[in-house]
Amino acid sequence: MKNSIIIFIRRNWLSLVLWLLNIISIVFILQIVFDIFPLFESNYPLIKAEKINSLVIDCSIGIITSTLFYILLVYIPERRKAKTARNAQKIHLQYLAEHMQFFIVYLVKDYSLNVDNNDVIYSNIKIEEFSKVDISIFGEILKKYSLYLRKKDGTLNYFIGYNEFGIHTLYKVVTKTIDKILSNPTIIFEDENLIELLNEIYNCKLFNLIRIYNSKESIAINCLKNVISTVELKSALIEYYKLYIRLLKYSSPNSFYINNDDIVSSK
Structure with missing residues (x-):
């Protein structure tokens, strides 16, 4: 406080x-x-x-x-410019929030994180749940799940298609999207707090761990524990999740989920 x-x-x-x-x-x-x-x-x-x-x-x-x-x-003029800038960035911010959500959906699916049925945008997951994720997440092969869009009134869900999931897919999409947002000329009129948040996401602990892993790809996953500890991974995931929650202040993403009965496709 x-x-x-x-x-x-x-x-x-x-x-x-x-x-x-x-x-x-x-x-x-x-x-x-x-x-x-x-x-x-x-x-x-x-x-x-x-x-x-x-x-x-x-x-x-x-x-x-x-x-x-x-x-x-x-x-008043600065507020108007900021509002115009926000409208210009609205689609990109929603895209960013939804792809950050995809990674959480993936963790819920693969590591059985407990989520309340009413928590449709995954904003109330207990921090302890992220302890279930282990270091093997860095070495997992690319996975595809059938992704569904949850309709707001709950009457019908839409099948979006087979989407790629994984920590490396997350890193590529999110960093690319943030680069696109920050390179837009209208960003100078944006909320300073939002710009700071985007930079925090780009340089968060989880992405730094991914960069460390990518620089040591030849290391076997069972030896990676000597480079990246479980404690570091949990701390990085918690920070990432809190950043996602903060981003919800600036965007209202759709709600997605993976059907537990769906067959996993890998390559």
Whole structure:
């Protein structure tokens, strides 16, 4: 909770300062003009007090006017540009979220992760479930499962087709999609938090482990434990899952699943 407050203040310090200055300015104006709030008596001569009051009112009006100009000329236009940028990136963000979900669906299928029936976008999986995944995930051959799209009202599910699953497929698709999003010129108008999130996904522990594995492909999978530990893998999967949940704030992916009765096709 404390860390969340600190992060919020760091990201919104300018807005907080402006709000505080405007509140103080309004209080000063109301007090000087209408004498609303009971304050201490001043011993200054009347002429000096009037000059101070005049200066305070001028400063207060200046702060309020500057804030209004900032809102009209900077804040609102920037928000519009950010909204336009978000609309331009909407399809790519949904594509990214859905392919990150595919990997979770794959883990649910291959490693029997427990998922609540109502958790259609896999956002409430218990962290302990990822302990079921072992180091062999890096050496598994490419798998194909029949993928289904879950209709929102639950009345019918659509067969999408046979989709490739696996940790290396995930890495290629996700990193390629993030590259495409970040290379779009409209990204400069995007939410800084989203850009930071995309960079965190691109450089997450799981992808770094994949890079380590790819650099040591000749090593037998049973020797890979000396390079990548089970603890590291679990930590990387948990981080990846939390990043996926954070991405749901910016996108609303469709819900997919693999039928448990489907035959696995490998190559």
